[in-house]
Amino acid sequence: MINPDALAPLLEGDNAPHFKAAAEGRLSVPHCRDCDHHWFPAAHICPKCLGEAVDWVAVSGRATLWSWCEFHRPYFKSLRDKVPYVVVAVTLEEGPQLYGNLVDTAPADLKVGMALEAVFTPAGDAGMVNFRAAQP
Amino acid sequence: MNIVRPRPPRPAITGIGSTAFGVFPGEDAYSLGSTALRAAMRESGVRADDIDGLIVCRIPDYQRFGELHGLNPQFAVNLPGQGRMAAIALQMACQAISAGSVSTVALVYGNDGRTAGMKYGGEGDGYGSGGAGLWFPYGMTSPGAVHAMMFNRYEHEYGRAGDALAKVAVTCRQHAVLNPGAVMNKAYTTAEYYAAKFIAAPLRLFDYCLINDGGIALIVTRAERAGDAPTRPVYVAGVSTATQLAQSTFAPADYWYSGMRRAAAALEAQSGVAPKDTDAAMIYDNFTPTVLFSMEGFGMCGKGEAAEYVRATDLGLTGRQPLNTSGGHLSESYMQGWGMFTEAVRQIRGECGARQLKKADNILYTCASPIASGAIFSREAA
């Protein structure tokens, strides 16, 4: 169970490989060896071809900005001092979408479709996948 | 050669019931649903023995609910407490009746979410495919934030539309002022709309619906039985759904447009009425942007044109197709679509007092979500 007072990614459950990889600086998502489809969150079968040849693979971290919003209401106690903060929805080069926080980038510079890159933020024994404007 | 199949007789709504909406400690989903069901049964003259289908929504257990009311229907089912389920309940009832397998179905919704402390953001957030907990560490939570992101992207694609959200919100509140049953009965100005605090920017306080306790019930029966009821029957001319479940952890890039187009086409085929030609539109307004998306999906305007349509259109009671005459989820109460069903029935019956429409022959219901849905309620039996 997630502790709302100290939010950190879960290191148990289907998505644990994603957050463990992030702790090691890799962006990892499920992948189908049969049809080369990538997706997230985790699923034991490929949602595209229903094949079972699923493994976790590292992807590039290159993404485009799908959209974002800025949280003003602190829904969690641990975020009370952090509002307003930005959550971005991104589309990875390989296809899957992710939510993450915006880092090293001014919210005013955001534009739908802009190039982003993943950055990894330690969170206990796990890592979080966040995003910033792609560096030239 | 086109084969035109005769349309089956329209199922009829012969009784509705609703509780007050608000904060009711001591009530729960069973008791709220029960109050509504008993009111609907009284209206329709239906007794427990007449009910041969039971569909409960947001009430935890159909068995307990059936036991409480001495029901032995042919089928019973419960649907989860999601707004998209309202039309599914209606569709199940109508299809079972049209198939000839049952005659009278009770649809019961009970929601004690306000008293139970239900929040659509934070720990209890179950929105999204399989729940939202995965994203909590990023502070990502609440369907409102998803809609804020959709609207942000929508504006990037089609241009500024914030003023259209304001107009939708202000209009719904004006309607609620005329509805004694509405939770919110104080009008606000456009300036006050903009002055309200952001929740998940670009959405502000008045872009969000109102979580409250309440119960609603409908008695749906086959057309031949409609004459037995003391009430004026209101007919279900059409009810349709279409899903977009693939990759639905994230909002779709088309804002559910393709699902709504499918649902709208089915609705028109069933009812013979285009959604845009109905006398009022009850548009599921959990958040204001969904109203714009729905206007496009159900053909009131073209794709990307909703903001301009809203600017140019009188959405009020004197307009060609008034919006959410009860105040909707934004200002009457968030009864997850069910309050829109009862409002449609009351408008067609002519029971709406100060907010009564002059013409209420066909009334539209729409819901934009991973299950897009629509219904047309009609004065006419065929």
Ligand SMILES: [Zn+2]
């Ligand atoms: Zn595959």
